[in-house]
Amino acid sequence: MTAKAKYQDVLDLGEALNIKDGNVTEENGILKVKGEAKTQYEKNLIWDKIKEIGGEKPTDILANITVADTSVYxxxxxxxxxxxxxxxxxxxxxxxxxxxxxxxxxxxxxxxxxxxxxxxxxxxxx
The missing domain is CATH 3.10.350.10 (LysM domain)
Incomplete structure (x- = not known):
């Protein structure tokens, strides 16, 4: 199973949340995910889904999710x-x-x- 297939639920969640500037690549079995969530809460949802699938410290995914509005949760x-x-x-x-x-x-x-x-x-x- 590819890392992308393994983390498809994360990608689907990102799409449902309308993560801006999303970019997904896979290199050497590691999924690289980048994007901007509207709020910290949405960023946390993405990370919770990553940990649900890959464990507390997954080694097969690198995610760089920034937050557009840090003034609110x-x-x-x-x-x-x-x-x-x-x-x-x-x-x-x-x-x-x-x-x-x-x-x-x-x-x-x-x-x-x-x-x-x-x-x-x-x-x-x-």
């Missing part, structure tokens, strides 16, 4: 039924971090219990 569009706690749990693994999201969006949110579908929220770097 991510930008999230609220879906029906979501709460700040659910959003915080998704991004930070801890629902009680909802306060950081509320504070970062205090210009559009007046109450942490009231958010609406299609609002775009800043998910701050912690």
């Amino acid at each position: 991510h930008r999230h569009t609220v879906k029906s039924g979501e709460t700040l706690g659910k959003i915080a749990k998704h991004y930070y693994g801890n629902a009680s971090k909802y306060q950081a999201i509320f504070k970062a969006n205090s210009d559009i949110l007046k109450n942490p219990d009231v958010i609406y579908p299609d609002q775009e929220l800043i998910i701050p770097n912690l």
Whole structure:
């Protein structure tokens, strides 16, 4: 199995995330991946997928993923039924971090219990 075939799920994820300036080459069994993610969260998704496939320190892939917007962790569009706690749990693994999201969006949110579908929220770097 070629390295490209092995890491096809990583390449598919990069495509789904619209990674900019993507470049993939394979040399001597090593897959070289380059591109720019919109946010740190998206970069982390790519790296998590790489580690899921290749282990904690894979030797058959070299990835150089940069981040376009380092001022935020991510930008999230609220879906029906979501709460700040659910959003915080998704991004930070801890629902009680909802306060950081509320504070970062205090210009559009007046109450942490009231958010609406299609609002775009800043998910701050912690």
